[in-house]
Amino acid sequence: MSRDLYRLALAVLHPGFEGTSAPDWLRRALGEGLGGVVLFARNAIGAPLVKELRAENPGVVVAVDEEGGTVTRLEVGAGSSFPGNRALGVVDDPGLTERVGRQIGRMLAELDITLDYAPSADVNANPANPVIGVRSFGPDPDLVARHTAAFVRGVQGAGVAACAKHFPGHGDTVTDSHLALPTVHASREELIARDLPPFRAAIEAGVRAVMTGHLLVPALDAAAPATLSRAALTELLRGELGFDGMVVTDAIEMRAVAALASPGEIAVRALNAGADAICIGVVGEDGLREIRDAVVAAVRDGVLPEERLAEAAGRVRALSDWYAARPADREAARADVDPGVGLAAARAALTVTGTARLDRAPLVVEVNTRLSQAVDPDTPTGITAALSELLPGTAMIRLERDAPLPDLGGPAPGGGGAGAGGPAPGGGRPVVLVVHDAARHAWVRDVVAEAVAARPDAIVVDTGVPGPPAGAAHVATHGISRVSAQAAAERLAR
Incomplete structure (x- = not known):
């Protein structure tokens, strides 16, 4: 041959x-x-x-x-x-x-x-x-x-x-x-x-x-x-x-x-x-x-x-x-x-329900759902990093499946939550819950429901295909990217 x-x-x-x-x-x-x-x-x-x-x-x-x-x-x-x-x-x-x-x-x-x-x-x-x-x-x-x-x-x-x-x-x-x-x-x-x-x-x-x-x-x-x-x-x-x-x-x-x-x-x-x-x-x-x-x-x-x-x-x-x-x-x-096109698209894609606003550095709870096998496992949601840029002192915990929801705190004396006058976790922190495709994962929806019950002022950010908004304040980025995270952080911290 x-x-x-x-x-x-x-x-x-x-x-x-x-x-x-x-x-x-x-x-x-x-x-x-x-x-x-x-x-x-x-x-x-x-x-x-x-x-x-x-x-x-x-x-x-x-x-x-x-x-x-x-x-x-x-x-x-x-x-x-x-x-x-x-x-x-x-x-x-x-x-x-x-x-x-x-x-x-x-x-x-x-x-x-x-x-x-x-x-x-x-x-x-x-x-x-x-x-x-x-x-x-x-x-x-x-x-x-x-x-x-x-x-x-x-x-x-x-x-x-x-x-x-x-x-x-x-x-x-x-x-x-x-x-x-x-x-x-x-x-x-x-x-x-x-x-x-x-x-x-x-x-x-x-x-x-x-x-x-x-x-x-x-x-x-x-x-x-x-x-x-x-x-x-x-x-x-x-x-x-x-x-x-x-x-x-x-x-x-x-x-x-x-x-x-x-x-x-x-x-x-x-x-x-x-x-x-x-x-x-x-x-x-x-x-x-x-x-x-x-x-x-x-x-x-x-x-x-x-x-x-x-x-x-x-x-x-x-x-x-x-x-x-x-x-x-x-x-x-x-x-x-065309350096601004990605961020412009990400900003235009945001959908927001309720008054999603932060007046101080929050506690970010990243609910860790494994993305698809096509996605590199090191790909970050970027939400915590983007918020840290705008609100120094932002803290983050990652919540794995079956892990108990941590204590999100209660009202802080004279504190504000997602906005002035609302409840806040210990130390005066608002709470941002970051999820992906919550509509596809019953355990994620359960975590969201528990978190919102404990902290009605919590802001939910869904980086996937969103279902019906859960909680009073809900942001959907419709994707994970550096610019999607930046657009969401700008919207929350402005």
Whole structure:
């Protein structure tokens, strides 16, 4: 079997890696034709790292998940400079969304990153969804479609490829595909009317890539998840929707598909279904070689047509060529600095019930719900830090599940609470309760109810998809980001 076949197999593999510099095995693979690399926060992403990768293969597709809001790989330490999709959907100004997309594209262009695995084009139709939530522009297909298209225009106008995900739509699920295989219980008619409009809009906007969702959609294919389904990827996405760009899988080590077969077999099945690039979130030299060899063996054995593999490698190359042809767009974007757009969007997205105001440094109680597996566990809500900037002396405690609510104190002599004349905890502190997706977690709602009963003046800040306001004062940021926290803190402390 020719070395060209091995190069074709490597061209469709897009691995992640551990460490902050390119390991030797990855450098060798790039020199042998590896088509892509996926970067994560653990890699301490910066221009020198990307330069290392391009030194071995100038055309490598360097990809990253930079959605803004809760999913950021470049700003995980301090939180994103952009409020995320749900907040943008609440504001519902497509021009603003395009500006945000352009600034995210500009940030990636400065690092010479090829592809942004964004936007999430999922319609968050199920309020119990554990993995999409604020990553979606909202629950309405038309709203999600217009903002998906706007985000794509913004990123790609900056000379960086965008990627609509998670096809055919991860919004109506109650299972996180990082952990198990979700099923979308919808008729084909429902899918067409509800889940597909954002993908159609992205395609019409010229999106260069689409990411598959590890979702079982019986209306399309009762036997295989979309990532492995020819009915979903070739017949629907290619045939009916007319997409001719690169199809990339979600990471194949996610349990939704990893439980079904070996990584090599998953890669072969995805390629046969119509995928062009196989995303592997983390792998080592042996693992990458095993997947490459499985693809080569599948061609040798007649399981995977060599023409299909060559087509897939060609689509990866076409995306790389698209990026290479747009240095002028990236140069223009680098000069088009719009530093206030993220904070402006975050401020516009705030929704406030009651008189939410602080007149002194509060006690912040962060009710610690684990965010989705797509979110880096080190991503901060930022509320305490933002309040500390404006109200020095702000204190914080973190409340884990099943932990008792601490004593929030009682009236302080002559003290004020959330406003003059109200009750305050010991030491005269108001109380701010920070929660995420309280509507999805009964235990969080119980904590809120107990806290508000003890301190009716407590201010509740929900950083997720909010339910009905609980308590007299309630602030919804509709996302976690540095600017969302800053906007909320300004509103509370002004």
